[in-house]
Amino acid sequence: MIEFKNVGLVYPNGTEGLKNINVTINDGEFVVIVGLSGAGKSTFIRSINRLVTPTSGSLLVDNQDILKYRSSNLRKLRTKTGMVFQSYNLVKRSNVLKNVLAGRLGHTGTLRSIFNAYKKEDIGLAYESLKRVNIEEKIYNRADELSGGQQQRVSIARVLTQQPKYILADEPVASLDPPTSHQVMTYLKKINKEDNITTIVNLHFIDMAMEYADRIIGMRAGEVVFDGPVSEVTESTFEEIYGRSIREDDLRGGADES
Amino acid sequence: MTTDNNSLTPEKVPPIYPVKTKMQVTIIFFVVLGIYLLSMFWTQRQMAGGFSGAIGNMFTVIEKFFPPNTAVISAIWGPMVETIQMAIIATTIAAILTVPLAILAAENITTFRPLYILTRTFLNILRTIPDLVLAVIFVGLFGIGLFPGILALVIFSLGILAKLISETIESVDMNPLEAMRASGGNVFQVIWYALIPQVLPQFTSLVLYVFEINIRASVVLGLVGAGGIGLILNQQLGFYNYPNAMMIIILIFIVVIVIEYISTKIREALL
Numbered sequence: 180m181i182e183f184k185n186v187g188l189v190y191p192n193g194t195e196g197l198k199n200i201n202v203t204i205n206d207g208e209f210v211v212i213v214g215l216s217g218a219g220k221s222t223f224i225r226s227i228n229r230l231v232t233p234t235s236g237s238l239l240v241d242n243q244d245i246l247k248y249r250s251s252n253l254r255k256l257r258t259k260t261g262m263v264f265q266s267y268n269l270v271k272r273s274n275v276l277k278n279v280l281a282g283r284l285g286h287t288g289t290l291r292s293i294f295n296a297y298k299k300e301d302i303g304l305a306y307e308s309l310k311r312v313n314i315e316e317k318i319y320n321r322a323d324e325l326s327g328g329q330q331q332r333v334s335i336a337r338v339l340t341q342q343p344k345y346i347l348a349d350e351p352v353a354s355l356d357p358p359t360s361h362q363v364m365t366y367l368k369k370i371n372k373e374d375n376i377t378t379i380v381n382l383h384f385i386d387m388a389m390e391y392a393d394r395i396i397g398m399r400a401g402e403v404v405f406d407g408p409v410s411e412v413t414e415s416t417f418e419e420i421y422g423r424s425i426r427e428d429d430l431r432g433g434a435d436e437s
Numbered sequence: 438m439t440t441d442n443n444s445l446t447p448e449k450v451p452p453i454y455p456v457k458t459k460m461q462v463t464i465i466f467f468v469v470l471g472i473y474l475l476s477m478f479w480t481q482r483q484m485a486g487g488f489s490g491a492i493g494n495m496f497t498v499i500e501k502f503f504p505p506n507t508a509v510i511s512a513i514w515g516p517m518v519e520t521i522q523m524a525i526i527a528t529t530i531a532a533i534l535t536v537p538l539a540i541l542a543a544e545n546i547t548t549f550r551p552l553y554i555l556t557r558t559f560l561n562i563l564r565t566i567p568d569l570v571l572a573v574i575f576v577g578l579f580g581i582g583l584f585p586g587i588l589a590l591v592i593f594s595l596g597i598l599a600k601l602i603s604e605t606i607e608s609v610d611m612n613p614l615e616a617m618r619a620s621g622g623n624v625f626q627v628i629w630y631a632l633i634p635q636v637l638p639q640f641t642s643l644v645l646y647v648f649e650i651n652i653r654a655s656v657v658l659g660l661v662g663a664g665g666i667g668l669i670l671n672q673q674l675g676f677y678n679y680p681n682a683m684m685i686i687i688l689i690f691i692v693v694i695v696i697e698y699i700s701t702k703i704r705e706a707l708l
Contacts, residue, residue, distance in 0.1 A: 228619055230615065230618070230619060250623075254621050254622075254623060255621070257618070257619055257620065257621040258620070258621035260619075261619075261620065262616065262619040262620070264612065264615070264616060266612050268612040268613050268615060268616035269613060269616070270613045270630065270631050270634050270635065271610075271613075271635075272634045272635060272637075272638075273630075273634045277630075281616075281617055281620060281622070281630050281631075282620050284617060284620055284621055284622035284623075284626045284630065285620055285621020285622065286621070287626075289623060289625050289626060292622075292626050292629070292630070293625065293626075293629050334616075337616075337620065338620075341620050341621070
């Protein structure tokens with residue numbers, strides 16, 4: 180369970196990233212956060228694994244305030260929260276298997292990982308994860324030889340290998356075309372249901388949010404302006420979140436093709 | 438009313454560069470030109486014989502040096518190999534020592550600023566000492582031989598390597614590093630998994646480049662007593678044995694060209 184209690188974040192340059200956020204995310208939920216760019220979606224998601232540190236309030240993950248965490252606690256927190264990025268963030272010159280095994284870093288000792296001496300189970304797990312996103316035939320390809328969609332699937336396999344309790348996905352489909360976007364979202368949703376991993380996804384496409392989310396949180400200017408199950412959401416909700424009328428480019432489209 | 442022949446620009450068009458910038462650049466140009474002219478004038482005055490004297494001397498020198506004495510090849514081959522070994526050992530040690538230094542001198546990895554500034558300053562000081570001065574000091578400390586030469590080369594190449602590699606590190610893609618951190622990797626794992634693969638080709642290429650420099654530098658260091666072929670060359674010149682010296686020079690020339698050719702080919706294949 181993730182609980183934001185009066186969380187605020189002011190960046191060193193004075194920008195307010197988050198303003199008095201109060202949100203509780205229950206185990207197993209698939210939450211989509213929507214909002215325009217600059218609304219604080221990324222800051223929200225990155226606070227949960229402390230890639231950024233909120234400056235006020237308290238943030239509880241499994242009933243522990245993570246804002247007080249220092250190095251070794253932080254490593255444990257990050258080991259149980261996997262992350263998927265907009266730009267995939269793979270090591271381009273390393274092969275797919277090595278990239279996926281990087282998901283085990285938090286579980287593996289420094290020496291063992293430096294000498295590539297992973298446990299047999301870990302390598303098995305990495306291969307299993309690649310199979311689950313149907314990319315096991317690319318196991319020895321270099322990451323930069325893959326297409327965008329394939330790279331994002333590898334990064335999902337990396338997160339799976341991590342065996343996290345939470346998955347955070349920061350605009351995972353923003354760099355992909357519509358059919359590939361749906362494929363990636365389908366994998367994320369499937370993992371959420373099958374492994375019961377709480378998943379929080381940042382999106383700015385309205386139709387995708389509606390299609391995959393259990394619950395939608397709307398953000399504007401660092402504040403939560405909507406929070407409710409997807410059944411309560413209508414077009415006017417989005418207009419409220421975005422502060423303007425809905426346009427063509429707020430939709431990803433292509434739902435029928437995949 | 439100056440638009441008689443150009444009706445497309447009815448009003449005054451803005452200049453491509455602001456007038457102020459233009460003025461500054463012009464002034465800088467003339468100052469630099471002035472410095473060039475002045476230094477040319479002064480160096481000409483220092484040169485006693487001028488160019489005409491140099492051409493006359495050249496024939497005398499060539500006459501003394503030729504023909505090279507091919508008989509000494511077997512005798513000088515040993516010191517030549519010593520020189521190469523010196524460069525290999527020095528480059529290897531420097532390549533190992535440079536890793537921590539380069540990482541500490543990279544602003545994006547060493548976020549603790551005082552440590553970064555300290556390492557940078559240390560490397561800057563290292564680079565300001567010429568290799569010849571280092572060799573003279575070490576020969577004074579440890580006596581004539583290979584060891585002071587190796588030490589001088591290590592310090593000299595460490596300065597260059599750490600600087601160039603830290604700059605390579607500063608230009609890497611930081612996203613994979615963030616991903617490794619997000620999956621729970623500690624500092625060493627993040628560096629090993631996300632940073633090293635990104636800089637490894639450039640690292641190897643730069644090490645080979647410094648190896649080339651070291652081969653040439655180790656010859657020069659020999660002149661001040663730091664062992665190897667340079668030492669022999671200096672002795673032969675001291676004995677006025679110019680045919681022998683010429684043979685040594687030719688051998689050095691060939692070895693340097695061969696090593697540079699191989700190293701360039703390897704570096705091309707890497708990048």
